[in-house]
Amino acid sequence: MATAVKSELPPLEDLDDPDFDVFAVERTMRGDYDDPYPVFEEYRKQGAVHKLELNEVFAKHHDVEMHGLNHYTVFGYDACNRVLMDGETFTNYEVFKHSLGKSFGRTVTVMDGEEHQRFRKVLQKAFLPNVVARWGDSLVQPVVDRLMSRFIEKGEADLADDYTHHFPFQIIYSMLLLDPDESARFHKLAVAQLLSQGGYPQGPEATEKLGVFFRAMLEQRRQNPGDDLVSHLATVEVDGQYLDDDVLIAFLRQLVNAGGDTTYRATGVLLAKLLEDPNLYARVCADRSLVPLAIEEALRWDGPVTLTYRYCKRDTEIDGKVIPAGAVVGVCMGSANRDPTKFEDPNRFDIFRKRTVRHLAFAGGPHICIGQHLARVEMTRALEGVLDNLRNVRLDPAKPWPKIISHFMRSPDHIFVRFDV
Amino acid sequence: MWMCMNCGHVYEPEEGDPVSGIAPGTPFEDIPDDWFCPLCGAKKSDFEFVED
Numbered sequence: 378m379a380t381a382v383k384s385e386l387p388p389l390e391d392l393d394d395p396d397f398d399v400f401a402v403e404r405t406m407r408g409d410y411d412d413p414y415p416v417f418e419e420y421r422k423q424g425a426v427h428k429l430e431l432n433e434v435f436a437k438h439h440d441v442e443m444h445g446l447n448h449y450t451v452f453g454y455d456a457c458n459r460v461l462m463d464g465e466t467f468t469n470y471e472v473f474k475h476s477l478g479k480s481f482g483r484t485v486t487v488m489d490g491e492e493h494q495r496f497r498k499v500l501q502k503a504f505l506p507n508v509v510a511r512w513g514d515s516l517v518q519p520v521v522d523r524l525m526s527r528f529i530e531k532g533e534a535d536l537a538d539d540y541t542h543h544f545p546f547q548i549i550y551s552m553l554l555l556d557p558d559e560s561a562r563f564h565k566l567a568v569a570q571l572l573s574q575g576g577y578p579q580g581p582e583a584t585e586k587l588g589v590f591f592r593a594m595l596e597q598r599r600q601n602p603g604d605d606l607v608s609h610l611a612t613v614e615v616d617g618q619y620l621d622d623d624v625l626i627a628f629l630r631q632l633v634n635a636g637g638d639t640t641y642r643a644t645g646v647l648l649a650k651l652l653e654d655p656n657l658y659a660r661v662c663a664d665r666s667l668v669p670l671a672i673e674e675a676l677r678w679d680g681p682v683t684l685t686y687r688y689c690k691r692d693t694e695i696d697g698k699v700i701p702a703g704a705v706v707g708v709c710m711g712s713a714n715r716d717p718t719k720f721e722d723p724n725r726f727d728i729f730r731k732r733t734v735r736h737l738a739f740a741g742g743p744h745i746c747i748g749q750h751l752a753r754v755e756m757t758r759a760l761e762g763v764l765d766n767l768r769n770v771r772l773d774p775a776k777p778w779p780k781i782i783s784h785f786m787r788s789p790d791h792i793f794v795r796f797d798v
Numbered sequence: 799m800w801m802c803m804n805c806g807h808v809y810e811p812e813e814g815d816p817v818s819g820i821a822p823g824t825p826f827e828d829i830p831d832d833w834f835c836p837l838c839g840a841k842k843s844d845f846e847f848v849e850d
């Protein structure tokens with residue numbers, strides 16, 4: 378029982394300055410770059426590897442944690458895939474200790490080798506495709522229905538602000554047995570954790586406050602376990618021992634952030650691209666076997682995570698260029714996913730394209746997204762919610778068209794629609 | 799179905815893994831032991847049989 382469990386926990390403390398607008402600051406940090414793909418293309422044409430800090434090309438605000446390191450960036454599909462797949466040469470700890478290691482703590486993204494494998498297997502087990510498929514009905518659908526019930530009688534909505542922005546966060550709160558109706562503070566602190574990248578003190582403050590809350594939660598679920606995710610993680614034993622609390626707390630911090638922020642953006646892109654093309658929307662509506670194709674194409678065409686990083690352990694030649702030991706390697710998945718040697722006419726949004734090569738929206742290699750199977754279930758249910766319930770839905774002609782912005786974590790801020798009631 | 803326990807990738811025998819030279823139609827059992835998961839690079843022995 379969600380509320381009963383919650384009442385036994387100390388409340389999550391708000392930021393010291395409760396009026397600090399986390400979402401506005403995050404939005405400013407991301408910038409409003411219109412379309413980074415022509416820039417990616419220009420670099421890719423000149424070579425797979427460049428000595429540059431990609432963030433500097435786009436952002437008005439430095440990533441204070443990563444700025445000034447010895448940056449290289451790879452743009453070609455094969456080069457990106459090679460870096461991601463070779464976890465022995467291109468490692469995580471040395472680069473993410475500067476960023477996600479501060480925001481989340483000792484989570485899987487900040488681990489390498491055997492330590493990573495050990496924790497990763499236990500965590501992935503909770504998110505395997507056969508497990509998350511069962512959550513479609515039990516966790517995802519109730520959230521989709523609840524959000525939709527708030528605007529379905531109105532004949533108009535902003536599918537970003539009223540729908541996609543909230544649903545994956547609320548699914549995670551349900552997963553943790555937190556009351557989704559009281560989720561606003563969690564959402565705020567989950568997002569605030571990454572403000573450390575902009576040098577804002579609210580970043581470490583959110584990290585600390587979520588840590589206190591999750592530590593109490595682990596303790597509580599260990600004493601009184603249920604069948605929820607946290608109870609499972611708190612009580613699972615590896616080699617006769619519980620998982621370290623600091624790893625679990627860091628994972629929960631990552632989960633409330635990465636699990637929501639990415640999926641909502643990807644779903645926004647998916648809805649925007651289908652609604653922009655009413656014929657395509659009608660085809661998908663009539664033939665639901667097209668839903669998975671639309672999802673994969675949205676992820677390829679404009680997946681939210683355009684860039685990740687690795688640390689180069691030894692001098693390594695890629696495409697005729699040596700990346701020196703000690704360099705930070707930016708892996709531009711946004712560019713790889715538009716590489717014309719892998720995807721014909723790559724800038725076209727085409728759900729019917731031949732899929733001989735997989736996209737890198739969830740990265741690849743040992744750190745490939747743990748939540749990819751859940752994200753697909755969530756995106757499917759969110760799209761089907763629109764297809765099933767919003768009759769004659771169309772972009773609102775009186776309002777601005779959805780515009781996907783930023784060079785990183787891309788998404789439309791608004792998707793204004795009208796529909797028949 | 800055979801599933802990678804490191805990333806959840808499901809091996810589909812009808813598709814095989816052409817990029818790694820595994821022809822469509824190859825049953826999981828017939829894949830060489832030095833094959834890697836095409837998504838995450840885990841070993842063949844990291845796959846487990848999971849009921850559908």
Ligand code: HEM
Nearest residue numbers: 485486636639640643682685738739740744746747748752
């Ligand atoms: C469309 C939605 C999503 C996208 C595009 C996405 C993308 C990614 C990418 C690109 C990575 C790899 C980063 C790297 O290797 O440097 C990653 C890792 C990760 N993702 Fe996701 N993600 C999504 C949804 C989720 C969800 C729903 C969860 C929650 C279960 C999640 C949890 C994680 C975790 C824990 C990792 C770290 C894995 C590791 O380092 O071993 N993600 N994600």
